[in-house]
Amino acid sequence: MLKLSKLTDYAVVALVRLGQKEGVTTSPVLSRSTGIPEPTVAKVLKILATQGVVISQRGARGGYRLASPLEEISIATVIQAIDGPISLTTCVDGGDCDARSTCGLGEQWDLVNSAIRNALSSITLADMKNHTVTDRLETMNAPTMFIAPEATA
Amino acid sequence: MLKLSKLTDYAVVALVRLGQKEGVTTSPVLSRSTGIPEPTVAKVLKILATQGVVISQRGARGGYRLASPLEEISIATVIQAIDGPISLTTCVDGGDCDARSTCGLGEQWDLVNSAIRNALSSITLADMKNHTVTDRLETMNAPTMFIAPEATA
DNA sequence: ACTAATTGGACCGAAACAGTACTGTTTCAT
DNA sequence: ATGAAACAGTACTGTTTCGGTCCAATTAGT
Ligand code: FES
Ligand code: FES
Numbered sequence: 001m002l003k004l005s006k007l008t009d010y011a012v013v014a015l016v017r018l019g020q021k022e023g024v025t026t027s028p029v030l031s032r033s034t035g036i037p038e039p040t041v042a043k044v045l046k047i048l049a050t051q052g053v054v055i056s057q058r059g060a061r062g063g064y065r066l067a068s069p070l071e072e073i074s075i076a077t078v079i080q081a082i083d084g085p086i087s088l089t090t091c092v093d094g095g096d097c098d099a100r101s102t103c104g105l106g107e108q109w110d111l112v113n114s115a116i117r118n119a120l121s122s123i124t125l126a127d128m129k130n131h132t133v134t135d136r137l138e139t140m141n142a143p144t145m146f147i148a149p150e151a152t153a
Numbered sequence: 154m155l156k157l158s159k160l161t162d163y164a165v166v167a168l169v170r171l172g173q174k175e176g177v178t179t180s181p182v183l184s185r186s187t188g189i190p191e192p193t194v195a196k197v198l199k200i201l202a203t204q205g206v207v208i209s210q211r212g213a214r215g216g217y218r219l220a221s222p223l224e225e226i227s228i229a230t231v232i233q234a235i236d237g238p239i240s241l242t243t244c245v246d247g248g249d250c251d252a253r254s255t256c257g258l259g260e261q262w263d264l265v266n267s268a269i270r271n272a273l274s275s276i277t278l279a280d281m282k283n284h285t286v287t288d289r290l291e292t293m294n295a296p297t298m299f300i301a302p303e304a305t306a
Numbered sequence: 307a308c309t310a311a312t313t314g315g316a317c318c319g320a321a322a323c324a325g326t327a328c329t330g331t332t333t334c335a336t
Numbered sequence: 337a338t339g340a341a342a343c344a345g346t347a348c349t350g351t352t353t354c355g356g357t358c359c360a361a362t363t364a365g366t
Binding site: 179180181198210211212213216217 | 339340341342343344345
């Protein structure tokens with residue numbers, strides 16, 4: 001269905017909320033604040049901590065805090081942290097493709113990958129809480145990336 | 154991992170190859186031509202036929218042919234035909250989200266959805282077969298376009 | 307030093323996915 | 337009319353990934 005995992009969904013919510021807090025915040029608090037089940041938010045934060053998106057403080061009086069301001073964390077970063085690398089292809093890196101030599105368009109997939117990554121990188125967590133950016137996206141979405149120039153001909 | 158299903162991968166390959174043939178082409182022929190296992194390519198074509206992406210000709214001397222020229226079929230169309238609708242959110246339509254009322258950023262997800270859909274719609278199957286773009290990609294493909302704090306596998 | 311609070315990492319069940327096989331229906335060639 | 341070729345649809349099975357839960361390691365405070 002090409003949907004990002006629910007964990008990633010929750011991660012974005014948790015991070016945005018975390019960015020609005022002062023100091024460190026614990027999993028239970030974040031859970032109550034967002035409505036996400038406690039075990040789930042705990043797991044999400046754990047993963048994000050290993051990826052360096054959030055800083056964890058262990059022990060009593062511990063908790064999590066954002067490693068970077070909300071504006072500098074892109075959706076792509078969160079997805080990568082939770083779901084792993086963004087490679088739509090299944091072919092480019094893994095190599096477990098049966099075709100490979102016969103399909104002929106192996107390299108072209110990078111086109112798609114770049115497009116996706118570009119789109120995902122242009123949205124930050126700050127945009128997710130800020131309603132003013134909705135209009136700005138309209139101009140940002142112009143398909144003027146690096147699509148084949150003569151491909152449209 | 155945010156990857157499109159392998160079926161979709163195969164679908165793109167099959168469609169591009171199909172667009173380079175004259176008249177109708179059978180599944181076995183397409184299988185040999187692409188290197189994709191016969192049963193799989195058959196399944197993919199079947200799905201694409203129900204979605205109207207390809208036209209099927211039944212009976213002896215039958216086969217498949219593209220419903221539209223390659224230039225008019227976008228990657229997004231193929232993904233939607235195989236994997237279903239592109240909704241990254243899991244929240245907007247399904248409604249099986251535990252947070253919903255407390256998360257507060259439900260509407261903002263459309264931002265992400267639009268970005269993805271736009272990126273995917275701007276690439277056509279014709280772009281995938283065009284090898285002149287391959288070289289161009291080498292120069293234009295930014296090595297890292299988003300911050301990867303510690304992308305250790 | 308002890309205790310309580312909190313994160314870290316491992317484990318397990320469930321669901322979706324990829325692939326395969328079979329049977330039926332349609333059409334062309336003989 | 338008959339037989340073969342090719343698509344259509346359904347059902348089944350093995351595998352992988354995802355979502356959720358549980359227990360162990362770590363630290364602050366008393
Ligand atoms: S390498 Fe996987 S389809 Fe070409
Ligand atoms: S509706 Fe699902 S996280 Fe907000």
